[in-house]
Amino acid sequence: MSEPTSPPAPRLLLASQSPARLATLRSAGVTPEVRVSGLDEDAVLDAATARFGALDPADAVLVLAQAKAEEVAQVITREVRERDEASDAVGHEESAPIVVGCDSMLELAGEVYGKPKDADEATARWRAMRGRSGVLHTGHWLVDLRDPQDGGSGATLGATSSTTIHFADVTDAEIAAYVATGEPLAVAGAFTVDGLGGAFVESIEGDHHGVVGISLPLVRELLGEIDVAWTDLWA
Template structure:
């Protein structure tokens, strides 16, 4: 296993994922992927049936990594996606205030699982890849409809899988988690280290 000198590219514009990598002193650049998530998922369901929440997360993470890897020769590309599961149902981003309020009527007082898919592609070595799903249980407090609407109207949860954040206003509604907190926020650096090792690299760390 060697210290990689390859460029590292995060195929995501998520500020939370960038913040985690920055705090871990991992040098990287951002190159957003242009993947039609809903369209690709619909095609997968038509072809193979509905995937599990964990399978959906790693499938979409792979598509994002692949889309960026096509134009990133000589780099290591990281793709991520998160899917929240509660009562056996998968939930992605709510996008609207009303859908966020509806989600919280379902999630309030319950425990769900946040599945974070991570796919790393080494374009310098034949597009070798490593895939992981990190699943973390999240338990919520009881949240009133008024609280849910006030939270939704801040705009924070509209682009978040599960309609909540662990590192923002949504933390007030989280009673506890069992698993990797970074994965809930967006990317597991512990899993990422293992993925780099699987591909023969050390996770690069910048000097202080």
């Protein structure tokens, strides 16, 4: 009698083009696949607002994270089905992944900010942020695409991490030099803590990883809800 086989190790797929999120996962021992969604974020938020009314920032990032994860999950599901149909002839199958999508926004003095559209907006943003505090909200959403025989739950679930950021009272010259690097144009809130902007953040209250773009403790908790141990993802 043959020995029962163990379910394959779970695969994580990151539905984000963020280098910081990918680097954060890799530094924590997780090497995800990456698939970027083609989501129209404005259209998603408009539809959610029409349905539910005005969204709090913590809810808005969760709506976007869910939309990104589920859009990529739909593509992966179709590809897995087509692959498995083709693999019948050769007897090869690969387990489907757990998809994680994320989105971040900065809340400052009642206003909500994503990525600045240009250098002028980034400059104005920093002049408003300096010497003040804001809250960085990051939504996380998981979609479990694994087959039940591989331990899959079919679950789709998420949560938001929120971290208070205390910004330094930077000078106009520092703002101009920082904006000129282009870094603030590529990130929500127009700042980083793990890059050139790190010196302009005096302190944070909450999860450092959530500010980078993906909260490792929160992802661990969400994985636990579908009976996946964080350590099972270690490469």
